[in-house]
Amino acid sequence: VSDTAARLAELEARGLRRRLAPPVGRDLSSNDYLGLAHHPEVRRALIAALEQGVPHGGTGSRLLTGEHPAWRALEERFARWQGAEASLFHATGFAANSGLLPALVQPGDRVLSDALNHASLIDGIRLCRGARVEILPHLDLPAVASALAAPWSGTTWLVTESVFSMDGDQADLPTLAALVRQHHARWIVDEAHATGLYGPTGAGCIEESDVRDAVFASVHTAGKALGGAGAFVVGSRDLIDWLVQRSRPFVFSTAPAPFLAHGLDAALTLIQSDPERRRRPRQLADRLRVAIAGRLDPGASSSHILPVLVGSVDRALHLQQHLAGRGWEARAIRPPTVPEDTCRVRLVLHADLDEAEIDRLAADLLAWAAP
Numbered sequence: 173v174s175d176t177a178a179r180l181a182e183l184e185a186r187g188l189r190r191r192l193a194p195p196v197g198r199d200l201s202s203n204d205y206l207g208l209a210h211h212p213e214v215r216r217a218l219i220a221a222l223e224q225g226v227p228h229g230g231t232g233s234r235l236l237t238g239e240h241p242a243w244r245a246l247e248e249r250f251a252r253w254q255g256a257e258a259s260l261f262h263a264t265g266f267a268a269n270s271g272l273l274p275a276l277v278q279p280g281d282r283v284l285s286d287a288l289n290h291a292s293l294i295d296g297i298r299l300c301r302g303a304r305v306e307i308l309p310h311l312d313l314p315a316v317a318s319a320l321a322a323p324w325s326g327t328t329w330l331v332t333e334s335v336f337s338m339d340g341d342q343a344d345l346p347t348l349a350a351l352v353r354q355h356h357a358r359w360i361v362d363e364a365h366a367t368g369l370y371g372p373t374g375a376g377c378i379e380e381s382d383v384r385d386a387v388f389a390s391v392h393t394a395g396k397a398l399g400g401a402g403a404f405v406v407g408s409r410d411l412i413d414w415l416v417q418r419s420r421p422f423v424f425s426t427a428p429a430p431f432l433a434h435g436l437d438a439a440l441t442l443i444q445s446d447p448e449r450r451r452r453p454r455q456l457a458d459r460l461r462v463a464i465a466g467r468l469d470p471g472a473s474s475s476h477i478l479p480v481l482v483g484s485v486d487r488a489l490h491l492q493q494h495l496a497g498r499g500w501e502a503r504a505i506r507p508p509t510v511p512e513d514t515c516r517v518r519l520v521l522h523a524d525l526d527e528a529e530i531d532r533l534a535a536d537l538l539a540w541a542a543p
């Protein structure tokens with residue numbers, strides 16, 4: 173048996189071997205929070221762009237032949253929405269985070285990172301050669317305060333998500349903003365799960381908390397509420413110009429196909445013009461949290477992401493199967509995505525679900541909890 177086969181068998185034995193499976197059932201799992209991945213207006217915009225001859229191939233890095241006015245226009249629009257000077261689109265959020273951090277952090281700097289930050293932030297931090305890295309307990313404000321207060325001769329970077337992807341809980345942005353101002357730290361905020369849902373115009377939690385001035389760089393994925401793929405890094409004009417020089421996934425990757433910019437532009441218009449759609453996922457999650465209170469454990473979730481924490485891999489897979497049998501598409505989340513013994517079924521409430529479905533879902537969940 174080859175080494176790889178043996179390692180696969182070991183994963184299998186622990187219930188941790190993943191298989192690729194297309195979704196089946198009513199969607200409680202995808203990150204298409206606002207239902208824009210299938211929206212007809214986005215489709216129309218994409219088709220119109222193709223028919224007008226906007227390229228469907230990137231042709232080269234944006235530093236070479238891949239530069240196209242559609243991306244520039246979209247980046248400028250996105251930056252205005254975020255109340256920032258500029259933005260730069262990357263082909264994925266993973267590319268954005270793994271390019272941003274090593275482009276900015278220098279040897280002798282210090283990086284403070286929340287323990288539950290996404291793998292793309294972790295990998296970005298791993299690429300920061302010569303920096304000191306401190307992993308802080310999840311959402312522990314006293315730990316952030318004391319780490320920031322410790323003297324450090326280089327630059328200190330604080331890295332956090334605003335809404336956490338697997339727990340659906342939220343960083344206290346106003347308090348973190350006060351701390352980074354007080355200690356002159358540079359703050360990187362990943363708004364992957366907040367963009368399109370939070371804030372008066374849907375720009376995200378930075379907008380909702382009115383802390384843009386304290387943020388050095390924010391990252392906004394387009395594969396979630398925007399219903400497409402890719403990610404905007406947002407910040408000052410100098411920051412963005414620096415990333416054009418030094419974000420390796422940006423520099424050394426083929427540009428995303430220009431016609432896709434027209435789809436994201438249409439998605440932005442839909443998001444900005446429809447506050448009701450933006451509010452729905454969180455309203456529905458509140459309804460579900462109330463319905464299962466005291467019977468199932470949603471952790472500290474306060475957003476449209478509602479994990480049902482069940483502990484073991486077996487229990488998480490069992491709940492996934494129970495829900496599948498009742499027509500729901502929901503996925504067990506297991507290590508290494510989440511720590512050992514915190515397995516869960518991650519429920520995502522989408523704008524196109526209705527109240528009756530939430531009540532039926534609550535009944536199905538409670539039937540599992542007390543069969």
Ligand SMILES: Cc1ncc(COP(=O)(O)O)c(C=O)c1O
Pocket residue numbers: 264265266267269290292333337362364365393394395401402403
């Ligand atoms: C917090 C966070 N940042 C970044 C990413 C990566 O984004 P993408 O899927 O566009 O690569 C994800 C999820 O995929 C995420 O949850």
